[in-house]
Amino acid sequence: MAVMPRASPGAAQTPEPLKVGSLKFGTVNWLLDTIAGDKVDIREGVRIERLELASNQATTVALQAGAVDLIVSDWLWAMRQRAEGDSLLFWPYSNALGALMVPRDKGFTSLADLKGKRIGVAGSALDKSWLLLRAFSRNKLNADLTEIVEPVYGAPPLLSEQLRLGRLDGVLTFWNFAARLDAAGYQPLIDMIDVMTELGVTPSPPLVGFVWREELLRTKPDQMTAFFRAVSGANQILKNDETAWERLRPAMGIGSDAEFGRLKDYFRAGIPTPWGAAETQAAERLFGILSELGGPELVGPRTRFDPTLFWVPKA
Structure with missing residues (x-):
């Protein structure tokens, strides 16, 4: 598995931003809005430049074209691209399915x-x-x-x-x-x-996560460690702080108080725990099931399960 050194929490903010592509109305924006609204990015010393896109296909095209550094996608797509020679990595965003x-x-x-x-x-x-x-x-x-x-x-x-x-x-x-x-x-x-x-896929591995190229760990290592600390910090805020959700409410397209409450509950239930060996083994089991039913049309003609896709930061 790819690893990289952990930057100190007090690292100076770099002028070089991380470019994150997201769906215009995607739930990852709730996380990114929380990072900005609670100034988690400033505390962690990372600048985030956001590019909102109209579709999942647009986000993957933006990553492949180098227009953004990171997107949120599923690891099955990332593994297929890795099999084709694009050295992508994956870090879980949500376990909500x-x-x-x-x-x-x-x-x-x-x-x-x-x-x-x-x-x-x-x-x-x-x-x-x-x-x-x-x-x-x-x-x-x-x-x-x-x-x-x-x-x-x-x-x-x-x-x-x-x-x-x-x-x-x-x-x-x-x-x-x-x-x-x-x-x-x-x-x-x-x-x-x-x-x-x-189906015997336990623990349930998150399917959706942040995807980026390996070279980003070499070209922007401090920004990457700071970004993922910011993501973890924002998740903890959304898990525990009602005020943060009230700030997000106008952008959530809420139809009722009940809808607001259920969206909070589902989001919180999907906050992922750290990825480890057990999750990789479960992902391999999941890959086998999906590739059997979806075939090459889903996973590609050359894709094999590749555990090195899943990035695990050093403690």
């Missing part, structure tokens, strides 16, 4: 109850949560979920609206959309953390 959300008044208590129903799937047929739910279905119901339900693929906001209109019987969606549905009276039929546990 999502859930299969259903109406509370329909009497659904298990996956078997959804036989013959229309289920929205955020993303495409290669969505990682969908592939994991299919593997779970094979284990629990002895049948692929694609043979049991009618999947409807689409963007999360559209699927949430279709669920509210009664045109879908459930939605497998990302954690922040699941939180909003939870607040609106829907409930998780199954959480993706539980799915991974049932």
Whole structure:
């Protein structure tokens, strides 16, 4: 695993900024806003220059083009790029995954109850949560979920609206959309953390994290150590400080107090613990499941599990 020396907390602020690309309405902005709002960046001696982009594809293109130093993406994508020769590294951002959300008044208590129903799937047929739910279905119901339900693929906001209109019987969606549905009276039929546990993927490894090129540890080593200290500090603030959340509220697109509360709860539940050997082993197990169902279209033709992707800082 790649390591680098830890800079002292009192290191002088460098004039060279770290350029971070993020989705314009992505939840990573809550973290970055907290770093700025609580002046964590100043305390840690790091300058952060933010570039907000319109889509996940735009963030990955920006990283590959050198327009930004870091983005938030999933490690499966980063591992595929690493297999292609791009020396990327990964550090966890969030362990929040999502859930299969259903109406509370329909009497659904298990996956078997959804036989013959229309289920929205955020993303495409290669969505990682969908592939994991299919593997779970094979284990629990002895049948692929694609043979049991009618999947409807689409963007999360559209699927949430279709669920509210009664045109879908459930939605497998990302954690922040699941939180909003939870607040609106829907409930998780199954959480993706539980799915991974049932599949033997424990401890649950974060899928999403900061991704950057190895050379950044050589060209901006002090900035990198300071940045990740700032990220950890901001996570602790968001875990414990209600005032920080009140400052974020105007930018969160909140529809109700209940929605605000559930988004806080889901975010806090997803704050990752340090990555270690157990998480790497679980990630390898997860990679095997996903590559079996997703094949080369998902992981690429040459990708093998590469534990050196996961960066672990020195204590």
